[in-house]
Amino acid sequence: MEKPQHRLFFLTEALVFPPVDTANSDGLLAVGGDLSSERLLLAYQQGIFPWFDKDSIILWWSPDPRMVLYPKQxxxxxxxxxxxxxxxxxxxxxxxxxxxxxxxxxxxxxxxxGTWITEQMKMAYLKLHEKGIAKSYEVWEGDKLVGGLYGIDLGYVFCGESMFSLTSNASKFAFIKLAQELQEKEYKFIDCQLHTDHLESLGAQEISRIEFLKLLK
Structure with a gap:
């Protein structure tokens, strides 16, 4: 079967995304739209996430391959x-x-x-947090916040967004604790989105987008 031709999809007010297999070779699927809670939740449920900088229009991605961590691993x-x-x-x-x-x-x-977590993104994810969808894990050393991570909790998959560390091993601690908790809750996987050596060292691996979507659904 031939791969569908890539044609950049411009989002309108309608809550709809194109098929993810129409993304280009870098995983870029669509541009535009907004960061409403409804659109963001729909995106994550379909294996799509926003990623752009402050000078860019909103960009939506669904890369192939996809980096994931199975909690038991x-x-x-x-x-x-x-x-x-x-x-x-x-x-x-x-x-x-x-x-x-x-x-x-x-x-x-x-x-x-620079950063891709723009003021627009912060406002959007704060709204998702208020709805109980975006969650954070915080790491403390004494009374000081020294690390943590946040992401989208779909109830069976946790979509990791970003993590930080102000002292050695703090973000690793958060990630390990997240994986251990999700293992107990029998979550399918943690979506790590894109490959990094750091994530690979913690047990994450790349799988095809087709396999990723099968597991997601």
Whole structure:
């Protein structure tokens, strides 16, 4: 079967996305639309996510392959096992979502110029948090917030969006705790979206978009 020809799809007010197999080779599927809670939820349910910078129109993506972590396959190194045993950190959930969002948007990352978490994105995900859909995991060292992550909870899949760390191993701690909790709840996987060496070291792997969508549905 021939792959459908890519034709950039411009979103209107209608809550609809084109078939994901019409995305281009980079995974770009559509442009435009808005970041309403309804559109964002529909996007994640269909394996689509927004990713753009402050000077760009809204861009919607569905890459192939897709990076995922099956919770049972989380890799915990010897050094991290020691961190977990020593109770260096403590974890809270959904107590300071806005702070996690702000840190994820502002912490410097090697090789990354600027952030894709724009003010428009922050407002959209805060609304999703108010609806109980966007959730945060916060890592504390004493009384200081030193790491965390946030994402979209679909009830059977957790779509990770971003994480940050102000001290060594803090974001790893959050990710491991997330995977362990989702394993207990029998979630299918954590959607990590795109490959990074860091995520691969924690057990994430790339699968085809077709396989990803089968698992998502």
């Amino acid at each position: 989380i890799k915990i190194s010897k050094s991290m096992r020691k961190v977990l045993r020593d109770n260096q950190f403590r974890l809270t959930k959904n107590t300071c979502f806005k702070d996690v969002l702000e840190y994820c948007s502002s912490v410097d990352r090697p090789g990354q110029d």
